[in-house]
Amino acid sequence: MAFELIQEGDRRLGIVRGIKINEWTITSKSAPICNSAEIDSFQKEYGIPPPEMIFGNNRVAISKGGMEYFWTAFDALALVDTSESSSTRVKVAYATEWTRNSNHQNVKDVVKPYDWTYSTNYKGTSNQADWERVDEPVINVDRLKQREQIVFYDENILYEDELADNGTAMLSVRLRVMPTCFLVLQRFFLRVDNVLFGINDTRIYHEFGSPFLMREFTSKQASYQSIRQKIDGNVDISLLNDANWVASMIPEDHQLLERHRLRV
Template sequence: MFAHLIAMTSHGFKSSQQDFTFGPWKVTAAKTHIMSSKDIEQLAEEMSMPALPEMLFGDNVLRIQHADGYGIEFNAIDALKRVNNMEDSLKVACAREWQDSRADSEHSQEVVKRYDWTYTTDYRGTLLGEDMKLQVTETLDRIDMEKLKAREQIMFFDEVLLFEDELHDHGVSMISVKIRVMPTSFFLLLRFFLRVDGVLIRTNDTRLYHEAGNNYMLREFSMRESRIDDLKHVPAAKYTKPNEISQHLTLKLTECEKLQFPPAEEKMGGAE
């Protein structure tokens, strides 16, 4: 097991890449500068969206890859591809409500365009591998969160921000991913967090867990959301703290999946 850090400085911004190897797995956490305005405009055009997040880290990535090539990674571009170009009824209702309360806002005119101005995404990661990929199936198995609370040595930890937008100072929309590796397991949390001031708070969480000895990872996706009017009992100071406010939001959806590793005979090309 080993880790190393590569640091580069460009235009006053320090880029970094951390690699950590444990067994057949390699974790890579790469962080670099925000995409240029020109690149963002080009990407927005490709995605048929009027605008993209103000702070878009297109080259940031957190990757977990097996020596055989398969694995999973988390990046901003694929997360944005899961943003809905068409507003659904909930988003339209919120946009109108928000628009009415911010009639003098520059951004209030933007929310009526046909795209999700909150950048809500249900992204759960990008599967890696050409000949071999993790096989995704539904499961009743759940991540043992109590087991994760046990004190265990953390051999590697990192957090990578993929994008963030302050909704013209009327809230925040952001997605980040963090991982911790213990001697016999790893746990990852990808969180999309949205707060539209005076309207609602939403989190979309993806949790990924692997325990040594198992030939699979468990992935849990959950959506939580509450309107601000329904959070009067919660101190407003918590509204800006995702970890604290998420516990008070209404659970809307939970989906559990097993990410099965390719079988041994496939990895060996059918050889005995």
């Protein structure tokens, strides 16, 4: 199948890489971290301190005809809980446990009227509203397991925070394009040391020639110790920073699952 690779822009304003294939345009823009003026603007608009590293000018997008689906840090952070009642939610209860059971005396004012873990159930931004809920699987796992040429691949970080050196929260987007299909994985990965792991995944999948764009969203959590004990016999605990490994260790019965499709 014929395709055209895209590369344009510069390091100062951002480099756009991508591919045009079978009427689809798929792009990933990587730009420098937000500067102080952009961070001030963010804090005024959203009313919360920004993550330590926010790539507000990064953007991943897929489009065909008039349909566009894209991912940005600001749209994701707009879904972080900022309500006054956020201090009573489960995530903040975890924060109480964290401060009580740890020796991290440098952590102050953990309980704030916003979700300090920057957790988001963002699924991307779509200019189409008529997504249809479906019950059957929407990702062709067997096809993705086949050996097939990858004609375009990229990984793009939207934001990251080290939670006062006591964990990590990161939102990233990976995309893989083959001659017969493409897959986009948007992942929010959360690790709060000695407390919990959380993973929110959105997968966008399309087989060329199919009339549908597929979306699958999963959200799951597990206690820190339940994952940590799986490597007790291994002195190398770097696996706890590996989102793919952690995701494979959380049982499926611990997850929320939603599936949708869009006619394209």
